[in-house]
Amino acid sequence: MPSNLVVRVRASSPAIREGLAAIAAELDLPGEFPAEVTAAAEQAAAAVVLPDLDRTDLPFLTIDPPGSMDLDQAVHIERASDGFTVHYAIADVAAFVRPDDPVDVEANRRGETLYGAGTRIPLHPPVLSEGAASLLPDQVRPALLWTIRLDAEGATTDVRVERARVRSTARWSYAEAQAALDAGTAGEVLALLREVGRLREQQEIARGGVSLPLPEQEIDETDDGFHLVFREQLPVELWNAQISLLTGMGAASLMVEAKVGLLRTVPPPDPRDVAHLRRVAKGLRISWPQDRDYPDFVRSLDPAVSQHQAMAVACTRLLRGSGYAAFDGELPEQTRHSAIAGEYAHVTAPLRRLGDRYAGEVCLAICAGTPVPDWVTAALPGLPKTLQDSARRAGAYERAVLDLLEAAVLTGRVGEEFDGVVTSVRENDPTAGVVVLADVGVEAPVTSADPLPLGEDVRVTLATADLASRKVAFTRGREA
Known part of the structure; x- marks a missing residue:
């Protein structure tokens, strides 16, 4: 369930620039990488060893916002006799970052990449996140290759992950991919992404899950002041997100069965929060009949309508209480992600989230039938707090930027x-x-x-x- 807002600022006002600088200072946001971290990253980029398994025969593609360079995921989908095979290549950060090396220590300090106001504070030095580790087109890269088999209805029948060398053959922006699909000029992989994405959306409905259609929020500056607008998500963004959700659910199933790993958890919604959202819906003039439950209401929102976009942002309230559960030998009391309506793990964005690297290594070991690496099991107990602290900082940053933009709009x-x-x-x-x-x-x-x-x-x-x-x-x- 995507839950992060993206805020873009297209304004040159000194007041906006000063406000953003003040936020960075107040929250003590990370700055430039220390010299020893950059040096270690450069050395790792030059000395990477590629996996023996060669899957450069698969024509992977990436779909990301325009201009993105930190490409975590590349997808390939093909038909199988009884359904589909999804190949999902995830950047192999552990091929470059060693336990307790300067890059690892700094990544544990940062926790995640911070986004907001058109800026990005990366988790890893750009020589890795935008270079040697990124799944850029026409480059052979080390990856964690997930192979997920689906039946004709899109239900998972088998999941495995292994290290492999891969090569992306095309980089698409969301707008480009959607335009190609709408025009009928998309290739087979994009066409299958649409087909599988729609099937996975139906699977989500059947299990009682819900994905928020979160818009990007943009502030424009014109002669008559500032204007806060929403940019709706394109359908291809939601289909692409379904592949990430599919992989995260598959990873969670592996870890729960093996009783070792790191899960992303969200408790059931508090009825008081649902009641609050009903009042917000009334304020935004959106009908929410009493006999319609929350997931069905969210699915009724039209991303093209500004009030519905604002409602989707308000619904992030129901993600309160989200956290991480690390375990080794005994399952935690809370394993489920209520919005997804199942177990779920973050494994698809290791360039941007610290925990994904550790969870990916657990799944690799499970599938290979080998012990989980000591450096992973040693880190597991402390990871939930590290990740929660970084999530709180990211949330505070996001909220501060939105407060700034709302003040600018009403100035x-x-x-x-x-x-x-x-x-x-x-x-x-x-x-x-x-x-x-x-x-x-x-x-x-x-x-x-x-x-x-x-x-x-x-x-x-x-x-x-x-x-x-x-x-x-x-x-x-x-x-x-």
Whole structure:
């Protein structure tokens, strides 16, 4: 279930630049890589040893945002007599990074690549993440090659992973891939990606899972101010994500059966959070009948409608409590990812997420029938905290950037009135709460002279929109 927002800034305002710099300083975000880390990465890139297994015969392709260089995944799909065979090549970071070497130590400090506001703070030095380890086209690369067999309905029948040398033959952007599919000019692999992706979406519905159609959020600067807009995900992005989910679920099944590994977990939604989202839906003028459950409601959202895009962002609230479970010899109490409706592991983005490298090594050992490497089992107990800490920092970064953008959008409009709906009220102060504005898709604090009517329409006045503090706040006058 994709859960990360992407925020892009297309604005040159000094205030925006200063705000982004202030966020980096406040959160103590990583800066340039230390010289010894860069040197170690350069040495590893020059000395990599390719696996013996050669699968450069498979014409892999990659699909990523335009301009991406840190390519973790390459896909190849072919028909089989009873369904499909998915080959999924994942960048082999462990071929370049040794336990406790400078790159490994720095990666454990960073935890994950940070994205926001058109910038990227990488997990690994670019000589690896955008060069020697990246699955760039026409380059032979070491990879973890997943082979997943599906039946005619898209259900998994077999999963295995092994080290292999691979070569991507084409790099597509999402827009290019979607255009080729729409025009009927896509090759067999892209056409099968669409077919298998749709089958996997049906499998998701059948098991009760849900994927959020999260948009990219962009801020544009024009002569009349800033404008916050959403860019919807293309269908090919969702089909591509289904292949990653398929692989993560297969990896989790291997680890659960072997009782060793690292799972991504999300507890069942809190009913109070679902009730909150129903109020947000009302504020955004989106119908959510009482007899429609949350997964079915999310599937009803139209990514082309701005209010629905804002609703998808609000639904990330139900991912609260997400975490990691490391285990060796005994399964943890919590193994499931409620949004996926099954067990799940992060294994498909090791260039960008620390934990994927460790989980991938566990699965390699399981499939080879060999012991899990000591450096992996030694790290497992501490990984959940490391990954949770980095996830909190990424979330704080994302939230701070969004707060900055919302303040920028509303700058100059202090004193204006807006229509909204009250989505929450403080238990200890009924005159304070949160309001959602349907017209601009902003959720912000509101104070009122009278108790706030939870879940009801209100007319509010913008009291604060300050770029420097990234604060937006509304007030509501006394009712007549």
